[in-house]
């Protein structure tokens with residue numbers, strides 16, 4: 001059975017959320033600023049047309065803003081997280097096989113949807129989300145996640161596509177690939193984009209046709225996967241994807257459904273702790289933690305819900321993030337459901353160095369940082385999980401962990417997990 005993925009991406013998401021509650025903003029240039037550093041993190045099309053670039057600091061565009069009466073908003077993550085939740089819940093009506101990729105994007109696996117007209121399906125989905133939430137979305141449909149991302153990118157830009165582009169068995173696939181710069185291909189970072197263009201590989205089509213061995217030498221196994229994905233050979237199933245830079249997600253599908261709140265609390269605590277560790281590794285901090293749960297898609301009673309928690313000060317402290325995850329879970333947990341998956345998403349990321357002292361801050365940041373450093377050092381030296389938080393649970397038989405153990409080793413990317421020959 002051929003694989004089919006859809007990427008659903010909310011257009012200019014934060015701006016669109018503001019417009020739902022303030023329709024006078026429609027048609028006007030609007031930007032939303034990041035929490036602390038005052039950079040434009042979302043721009044309406046009108047703002048983009050004025051030349052306002054992503055992540056540009058407000059002080060650099062003050063003239064443009066004044067002359068064109070650009071509407072400027074501080075970010076309201078609680079609102080965005082809630083709107084995101086509404087969008088995601090609608091998507092689950094189309095298929096429970098969903099990966100919430102970031103606050104405004106989700107992948108759907110439509111592989112076993114039979115012979116349906118996928119373009120029509122995409123239009124229906126787009127219409128329903130827009131009608132029920134007021135958020136405009138773009139839909140890219142293709143045999144792999146990388147191609148679905150690319151299709152979504154084009155769907156947003158092309159007038160003819162009108163927000164939905166299906167590249168499955170499309171005669172336009174090559175033309176579409178040729179029109180996308182390598183830098184815009186999912187998984188190609190800035191560094192690799194530079195390397196590729198320096199070697200005459202400017203667009204996605206050229207990357208697809210590039211010699212695999214050449215790419216492997218520079219980009220490793222992920223580069224080879226990337227080429228395969230562009231060829232339509234699916235290498236990334238749902239949830240096993242390269243991480244987004246906008247957010248960090250830690251989630252697991254349970255091998256056996258979980259019903260007890262206590263077990264789910266342990267699970268999301270563990271994910272929050274893992275997320276905090278990832279943040280510290282990247283020297284980053286997060287401003288918002290979203291926790292979500294979903295039930296077994298085979299149960300009659302499908303349930304998906306999420307809750308976002310605004311941290312008073314952006315943080316990478318395990319205990320703070322665990323606390324937020326538990327608070328969130330308590331809000332969305334309902335009895336008598338068979339939970340199949342849970343996860344946490346960290347948003348509003350920023351560099352650690354930018355954490356400002358706040359009078360409202362009840363946490364001793366210096367002490368917390370020292371504690372986290374010690375924790376990471378011990379776990380690095382003596383093995384992951386040597387020291388952990390009580391909230392994560394100490395029992396050896398944790399059902400939410402089993403699928404963790406089911407995962408095959410990272411043979412190609414971690415020295416300590418290289419395959420052994422005996």
Ligand SMILES: [Mg+2]
Pocket residue numbers: 009010011012013104105
């Ligand atoms: Mg978006």
